[in-house]
Amino acid sequence: MSSEEQKLLVSMIEQFAKTELENAAQKIEKEGISTDLRKRLAELGLLAATIPQSEGGSGIDRKSFSLILMTLAKYSASAAYFTYLQNTLVNELLFKSQNKKEEIAKIASGEATATLVHDLNLNFQHEIFVKGSDLYGSNNFVTLPDADIHLVLARSEGSSYLIHAKPASTGIRKPLGFRGLSFGNVNYKAEIGSDKIIFKDAENILQNHFFETGDQIAAIALGMSESAIEKAIEYSKERKAFESYLYEFQPISAALIDMKGRIEELKKALMLTESVQEKITLKLNSLETARLASRIALQIHGGYGYLEDLGVERYYRDSMHLTMLASNYVKEMKALSKDVIAPDAFKI
Amino acid sequence: MSFELPQEVEETRKRARDFALREFTKDLIDRYDETEEYPNEIRKKVFDSGFITIENPWNMLVAMEEFCRVDPGIGLSTLASVFGSEILLLYGTDEQKEKYLYPTLKGEKISAVAVTEPGAGSDVAGISSRLEKTDKGWILNGHKMFITNGTVADHYYLLARSAPPPSKEKRHHGLTLAIVERRWKGVNPVKLKGKLGMRATDTAEITFENVEVPNENIVGEEGKGFYIIMTFFNISRVYVAAQSVGTAQGILDLLLEYLSSKPSSFREMEYVQFALAEMSALIEAARNITYKAATKVFSFNPDPALTSMAKYYAAEIANQVANVAFKIVGMEASGTKLEKLYRDAKITEIWEGTSEIEKLVISRMILKRIQEAK
Ligand SMILES: Cc1cc2nc3c(=O)[nH]c(=O)nc-3n(C[C@H](O)[C@H](O)[C@H](O)COP(=O)(O)OP(=O)(O)OC[C@H]3O[C@@H](n4cnc5c(N)ncnc54)[C@H](O)[C@@H]3O)c2cc1C
Numbered sequence: 177m178s179s180e181e182q183k184l185l186v187s188m189i190e191q192f193a194k195t196e197l198e199n200a201a202q203k204i205e206k207e208g209i210s211t212d213l214r215k216r217l218a219e220l221g222l223l224a225a226t227i228p229q230s231e232g233g234s235g236i237d238r239k240s241f242s243l244i245l246m247t248l249a250k251y252s253a254s255a256a257y258f259t260y261l262q263n264t265l266v267n268e269l270l271f272k273s274q275n276k277k278e279e280i281a282k283i284a285s286g287e288a289t290a291t292l293v294h295d296l297n298l299n300f301q302h303e304i305f306v307k308g309s310d311l312y313g314s315n316n317f318v319t320l321p322d323a324d325i326h327l328v329l330a331r332s333e334g335s336s337y338l339i340h341a342k343p344a345s346t347g348i349r350k351p352l353g354f355r356g357l358s359f360g361n362v363n364y365k366a367e368i369g370s371d372k373i374i375f376k377d378a379e380n381i382l383q384n385h386f387f388e389t390g391d392q393i394a395a396i397a398l399g400m401s402e403s404a405i406e407k408a409i410e411y412s413k414e415r416k417a418f419e420s421y422l423y424e425f426q427p428i429s430a431a432l433i434d435m436k437g438r439i440e441e442l443k444k445a446l447m448l449t450e451s452v453q454e455k456i457t458l459k460l461n462s463l464e465t466a467r468l469a470s471r472i473a474l475q476i477h478g479g480y481g482y483l484e485d486l487g488v489e490r491y492y493r494d495s496m497h498l499t500m501l502a503s504n505y506v507k508e509m510k511a512l513s514k515d516v517i518a519p520d521a522f523k524i
Numbered sequence: 525m526s527f528e529l530p531q532e533v534e535e536t537r538k539r540a541r542d543f544a545l546r547e548f549t550k551d552l553i554d555r556y557d558e559t560e561e562y563p564n565e566i567r568k569k570v571f572d573s574g575f576i577t578i579e580n581p582w583n584m585l586v587a588m589e590e591f592c593r594v595d596p597g598i599g600l601s602t603l604a605s606v607f608g609s610e611i612l613l614l615y616g617t618d619e620q621k622e623k624y625l626y627p628t629l630k631g632e633k634i635s636a637v638a639v640t641e642p643g644a645g646s647d648v649a650g651i652s653s654r655l656e657k658t659d660k661g662w663i664l665n666g667h668k669m670f671i672t673n674g675t676v677a678d679h680y681y682l683l684a685r686s687a688p689p690p691s692k693e694k695r696h697h698g699l700t701l702a703i704v705e706r707r708w709k710g711v712n713p714v715k716l717k718g719k720l721g722m723r724a725t726d727t728a729e730i731t732f733e734n735v736e737v738p739n740e741n742i743v744g745e746e747g748k749g750f751y752i753i754m755t756f757f758n759i760s761r762v763y764v765a766a767q768s769v770g771t772a773q774g775i776l777d778l779l780l781e782y783l784s785s786k787p788s789s790f791r792e793m794e795y796v797q798f799a800l801a802e803m804s805a806l807i808e809a810a811r812n813i814t815y816k817a818a819t820k821v822f823s824f825n826p827d828p829a830l831t832s833m834a835k836y837y838a839a840e841i842a843n844q845v846a847n848v849a850f851k852i853v854g855m856e857a858s859g860t861k862l863e864k865l866y867r868d869a870k871i872t873e874i875w876e877g878t879s880e881i882e883k884l885v886i887s888r889m890i891l892k893r894i895q896e897a898k
Contacts, residue, residue, distance in 0.1 A: 298855050299790060317855045352863050359858075417647040427880060467847065474720075475873060475880075478645050479670040482874055484718035492720065492870065496847075500855040506793070524794055 182240045189244050192220060197251035202487055204252050204356035211286075213255065218286030222248075223262040227271050232281045242395040242446055249399025253494045254356025256396045257501075261319060261357075264389050266290040266327055269338065272381070273374040279325055279340070290325035293318050293362055296383055297504040304364060306332040311341055311368045316361040319354070319501065321346040328364065329378050338378035339368055353490070353497025386502075387452045387511060390459035393502040397462035397495070398442055404466075404473035404491040405435045411477055422476060431472050438465055453515065456508050463503055466495035527812070529582065536575070537586040543573055544594035550861075553595045556724035557864060560717050562676045563598050563724050570602040571631030578609065578629060581822050585766050589811075592770030593777065595861075596868040597724030600767055604725070607673060608637040608681040610759045611701065615744035615752055624679055624703055636677035637760075638668040638704075638730065639753060645669070646881050649695040649750060653684035653732065655702060662686075662742070664704060664735040672875075674728020675713045679705045682732075683749045701749035703741040710735035721867030758826045761835040761876050765814040768838035768872040771865055772807045772845045778862045779803070779849040796852055803845050810838040829889035836882035839872035 196216060197204075204213070217223055225241050227233020236244070241263070249256035262283050269292065270276040270283075282288040293315050295302040304313035311330055321343070328341045344365040351359035375381060409432055412423035422428050442462050449455050470491035474481035481488045506522070513521035529537075547566055556563050570576060575587040584603060591599025605628075612625040627633040644650035653666020666684055668674075680703070687698035706713060710733040719727060744752050779800070783791040790796065817834035820827045846866040850857050857863050873879045 299853070300786065300856075317858055349859055352858060352866075417644070418650065419647075425880075427883075471843075471870075474870065475878070478878060479640065479874060482720050482871060483716060484720070489720040493867070496850055496866065497858075499851070500858060504854065505851060506795070509795075524792075 182237075182243070185236065185240055186243045186247060189220065189222075189247050192216070193247055193251040197248065197255055201252045202484075204254050205490060206355070208356055208358065209255060209258050214258075214286040214289070217255070217259060217262075218284060221284075222259050223286060224267045224280055224284035225259070225263045227263075227267050227280060227284070231271060232277060232284055233267070233271075238391075239447060242391055245392055246395040246399035246402075246443070246446070249396040250403040252356065253396065253400050253490075253498070254354045256399060257319070257354050257498070258357055260392055260396060261292065262290060264392055265292040265385075266325070268389075269327060269382070269385065270374065273338075276340075276374065283325065288324040289320060290327065291318060291320040291323035292327045292329075292382075294329040294382055296329070296379070296386060296507075297500070297502065299504075299506075301331070304328060304330045306330045306337055306339065306368070309367050309369070310365075311339055312365045314361060314363040317359075318346075318362050319357050319359055321348060321360045321362045322358050326362070327374060329382060330364075331379070335376060336379040337376055338374040338382070340372045340374055341366060341368060351497060352500075353494035354501075355490075355493075383507070384452075387456055387508075390452075390455035390502075391446055391449050393498065394442070394446055394455070394458040394462035397459070397466040397498060398439060398446065400491055400494060400498070401435070401439050401462070401466045401469035402443075404469045404488070405432060405439065407486075407488060408432060408473040408476040409436075415478075428476060431476075435465070435469050435472055439469070453512055456512055459503065460505075460508060463495070463499045466491075467499065470495045527815075529586070529815075532580070533582045533586055536583040537590055539573070540575060540587040540590035541593070543570075543575070544591045544599065548591070548595045548598050553598065553724075553861070553864070556597060556601075558723075560715075560719070560723045562673075562726040563601050564676070566598055567602040567605050567634075568631065570605075576603060576606055576629065576631065578606075578613065582818070585763060585818055588763050588766040589770035589773070592767045593774040595724070596767060596771050596774070596865065597722050599770070600722065601725045603763075604672060605631070605634045607760075608635050608756065611637075611681050611743060611752060611756050612703075614755065615701075617740070619740060620703060620743065628678075633678040634673055634676050636671055636673035636680045637753075637756070638671045638674075638680040638682040640669050640671070641667055642669045642729075646878055648683070648753060649689070649699065651683060651685065651699070653682070655684040655686040655700050655737065657686070660736070661739045662702065662737040664702065664710075664732045664737050666732045668730045668732070670716065670875075671713070671728050671730055673726050674730050675706075675715045676726045677706055679703050680730075681743065683753055686749075687747055696750040698747050699749040699753075700746050701743040701752050702737050703743060704732070704735060704737060708735055720870055721864065722871050754828075755826075757877060758828050758831050759821055761831050761882075762814065762818045762821050764872060764876045765810070765817065765831075765834040765838040768835075768842040768869070769807065769811045769814050771869050771872065772803075772810060772838070772842040775842070775845050775849045775862065775865050775869070776800075776803050776807060778860070778865070779852065782853050782856070782862075799848050799852060803848060806841045806845065810834075810841040814838055829886050832877070832882040832885040832889075835872075835877065836879050836886070839869075839879055842869040842872050845869075 221234030224233035225236040229235040302315040328339045343362040345363045348360040477488045509522045628635045655662045682704045686700035689695040713728040713730040716727045814834045817830045846869045
């Protein structure tokens with residue numbers, strides 16, 4: 177995609193987000209992503225954004241997709257993560273398997289929702305196994321456990337598989353963040369045919385996929401950060417204390433400017449990252465920035481920041497939730513240091 | 525110099541810990557967090573168990589710490605049912621004490637402190653609620669915001685302007701403190717829901733429309749309400765510091781519990797060990813500064829700079845510790861008490877003076893001392 181086309185696409189998404197997401201953001205948090213919104217995301221081609229057009233996707237390049245995620249996250253982090261989950265964590269993996277065109281089409285059109293059930297960002301493995309033709313076990317930390325299509329990471333002696341499965345039962349609970357998306361546990365107990373196996377050696381493939389798409393998580397984190405800080409800047413121009421606007425106080429302006437600068441630098445880096453190492457680093461820095469930005473924004477809003485009405489406290493929850501969903505510090509530090517320092521760095 | 529608390533206080537601490545572990549069950553913690561109801565049944569038990577006492581304020585302080593260690597929402601809600609009592613203790617008349625203070629300290633009434641307004645929080649002197657003198661007493665008109673216990677309190681210790689400020693520099697003059705009963709005509713509290721954390725605490729927005737306040741409900745000298753409130757904050761901020769220390773300790777407890785439930789290889793990683801060591805050191809430092817500030821306050825020799833240092837530092841540490849613990853536990857913290865304490869901790873940087881306001885108090889006091897030394 178040329179840079180002109182890229183700009184055009186992003187401005188179209190910006191327009192959509194402003195008109196359809198901005199005012200609905202609080203509603204999305206309370207009631208979830210509606211079927212209508214899902215269909216709109218599908219119409220815009222976002223749910224299979226990076227899948228080639230020949231395979232039923234939109235053929236958007238990865239950099240443009242990162243910009244799109246950042247734009248969506250500015251208005252609704254839940255909508256952004258939903259898009260990332262459908263496109264990157266499900267459709268891109270289905271696409272790798274080459275024979276799942278039907279599912280890709282369903283997800284791309286918004287007809288079906290999908291989730292990826294894995295444990296790669298947990299400290300300890302979940303217990304989902306394949307034995308013979310049986311799939312069984314559970315995972316307590318699943319985004320969209322009630323999705324129509326489940327791709328499940330399951331282990332078997334010496335290997336791991338990504339399996340297309342139906343859950344035996346699911347449970348939903350209120351998550352810390354991204355409350356526009358259901359969250360909870362899933363339980364599997366089913367016989368599976370070989371046609372349900374999407375690919376083997378899934379653990380490695382998935383882990384690499386997470387590392388390689390770390391810039392997309394960074395994009396979501398940066399969109400959230402930007403939005404939180406913009407809200408705080410706006411508020412600092414409306415709110416007075418001691419007969420002065422908040423922005424007039426040096427520590428407040430300094431914190432805002434510092435964050436703004438940091439976000440802009442990271443946004444530039446987002447457009448330049450190429451290597452997996454860069455993407456991991458960018459993700460870690462962007463997540464940290466999102467947590468810090470949300471804390472600053474909440475604090476600047478004082479008591480109002482602590483209540484959900486102004487929509488500021490949600491950045492505080494969402495930024496930590498995103499960190500938990502998409503990052504595993506030990507794995508990331510190991511991946512970063514193994515090439516730069518030594519293969520067994522960050523071990524003890 | 526001794527860093528030990530008297531045995532009586534240590535015994536209260538132990539009792540408070542046992543009480544909280546026994547009474548603040550997971551079901552109750554989740555229920556109040558979900559429904560945002562006021563935990564009145566536990567408040568009564570807290571009274572019956574003798575944790576609310578002003579005879580030795582150290583007992584309340586360690587109870588605050590231990591309660592918040594288990595659940596800051598229920599812990600603070602129950603102990604703060606006597607919120608503002610020190611105001612009457614120090615400035616109230618015998619009649620005011622008889623009518624409002626003693627029943628509150630017996631658990632028969634609940635009190636609240638109403639200072640913040642929609643347009644003024646940090647800037648206490650910027651409030652615009654008005655007390656106007658009449659033949660019979662006073663008429664109150666105004667609007668208060670974020671008032672803890674607002675819909676459950678029997679009476680509020682309320683700050684309002686009773687005279688215009690004499691000059692721009694003396695905006696804090698002309699403020700008066702009054703006791704206002706919730707059930708009086710013209711008082712309209714509305715519960716605020718949807719807080720990030722501390723959801724077991726009752727928070728309200730209250731409007732006052734032509735409320736008649738009798739003369740005998742004015743506390744202290746007319747026009748000197750600002751000083752009374754600042755004196756009170758110098759006391760109450762020590763309790764918020766204790767709330768932060770308790771919350772931080774609770775987070776460390778949960779992290780240790782998590783680590784001990786997992787294979788030892790996880791806790792043997794040095795990045796985890798260093799984090800644990802840092803958290804423990806920070807919490808210990810926060811506790812010590814809190815106790816030092818409390819020592820001054822409770823011996824009627826308050827040091828506002830030290831009190832503000834304790835409030836600011838302990839709040840900072842509670843939030844820092846929450847962040848680090850979350851990073852270590854990761855997604856497994858989801859839906860657990862750790863997640864709740866992370867949400868609860870944030871309030872400590874906001875109420876009873878934001879961290880920024882504490883820093884201003886600290887530096888003003890330090891600069892003043894330098895000037896005085898000259
Ligand atoms: C759950 C809850 C319970 C509460 N309970 C009570 C209660 O019982 N009684 C009561 O009276 N109030 C209560 N409050 C109000 C609380 O004390 C105020 O929210 C707090 O004092 C901050 O005031 P504000 O919200 O108006 O923020 P503002 O004063 O508008 O401040 C906004 C931001 O600007 C910063 N700021 C202000 N001035 C300066 C400056 N000069 N320099 C640098 N930064 C500055 C602040 O630190 C803050 O970050 C409660 C609040 C909450 C959220």
